[in-house]
Amino acid sequence: MIVNLLGKHWDLQFCKKLPRLSDGRQARGWCDHPDSTGKTIKIRDGMSDFDTLRTLIHECQHGADWTRDEDFIDRFADDLAVIMELCGWKRVPKED
Numbered sequence: 437m438i439v440n441l442l443g444k445h446w447d448l449q450f451c452k453k454l455p456r457l458s459d460g461r462q463a464r465g466w467c468d469h470p471d472s473t474g475k476t477i478k479i480r481d482g483m484s485d486f487d488t489l490r491t492l493i494h495e496c497q498h499g500a501d502w503t504r505d506e507d508f509i510d511r512f513a514d515d516l517a518v519i520m521e522l523c524g525w526k527r528v529p530k531e532d
């Protein structure tokens with residue numbers, strides 16, 4: 437699906453496999469640079485709803501502000517996901 441972040445568009449995909457990180461773990465998410473063509477945001481399929489939410493928040497922050505510090509993005513995504521869960525937000529399976 438095509439998603440919009442501050443006037444730029446990414447193809448948001450849920451994928452079984454994502455690239456390996458430098459420490460060997462498989463990434464939970466991936467966001468292409470906002471100025472690249474054909475850019476994608478990829479979210480690993482099959483994670484818990486909470487991990488999917490925080491990964492979506494994390495990767496969308498990269499798209500919105502590529503210069504933002506990784507530690508800030510990670511902490512903010514975790515905190516916002518917890519707040520949303522406390523407020524009752526939960527994933528509802530999408531019907532095709």
Ligand SMILES: [Zn+2]
Pocket residue numbers: 494498506509
């Ligand atoms: Zn990141």
